[in-house]
Amino acid sequence: MSVDQPKVFGVVVNWNGGPGNLDCLAALTAAGVSAERILFVDNGSRDDSLALVRAQFPEAQILVNPTNLGFGAAANQGARLALEQGARFVLFVNNDALVDPRCVDQLVQEAEQRNGAGLLGPRIVQPGEPARLWAVGGMLGLHANLSALMGQGELDGPTWQKTKRVDYVPGCVLLARRECLEQIGLFDEGYFAYTEDLDLGVRGEAGGWENCLVGNARAMHRASSATGGGYNPRRKFLMGLGSVRFLHAHGNLTAWAGFWILDVALLPMVWLLALPRGQGRAVCAKGLGILYGLLGKPLDPGKLEEGQGLFW
16 A cells, blocks of 8 residues: 655646546546646647546646647646646656556665665556566667667566666656656757656766666556557658657767668668558658758657648
8 A cells, every 4th residue: 555655746747538547547546646746737638538527636736738748848838837836756657557556665765775876667568468668777778769778678587677777768657756866857849748857867867866676566557548559650750850869869970881881871771671561651751850850850749640741
């Protein structure tokens, strides 16, 4: 049974998340984050998301944006309000993620034992039984999209339930210490969605803070539901766009070389392999995102709406 966590404020960003928001918020409250300390930021949703949350969680603090500002900007709105209200920790939770009842307690306990830990996250499993991992932290390096989620696809078990330092904490469930955010700042709002967690982790390390996987804490993630789930064009476009921004901010010669090989030169081969799986448009969308980034072309959020972009 989770105890009340007055030190923690939850921030949930929504864009057309539908009833899934209710599951997310119910899990948060069951984990000890009272509704009064949940900042629910709606990013110009056009479905019934907002009405559902207002009806079932009237005590939650609700912020409404008339248009989709992107994840980073909306999450920062909630975080600023949480810090103004005295939060010691800000818990960012994607609206397609469900924290276990003890998850928040376990994250906070680890943070209080490791004063150098600025950003912490649980092991995250995919839906289904037997449980398979979505991530046990993230690592930077010579990978497509500059990084890889550790443990992805592996069966969950005791091997993964350890606490360790990681390169970054995936943003779907991320506990941030107040002092860390005050020192390094919030999410870079130039990332519309995706890659902002990598950037935050790198800035945290540069500021002397640890990125920490708390393996005994658990959450579940129904990945990328806001942008369509899985290997889809919107998600791949934004990842391509974000990769270029990240490299401009943090990339060295090795990182740029790996990017040109893995994310650019191999793109035609990836496209050919993706065609039989019906994923050719997603590969093309990633290429377009990379081009946008390299040319410094601004993103029009309206183009992310269904039927408004070239590939969705």
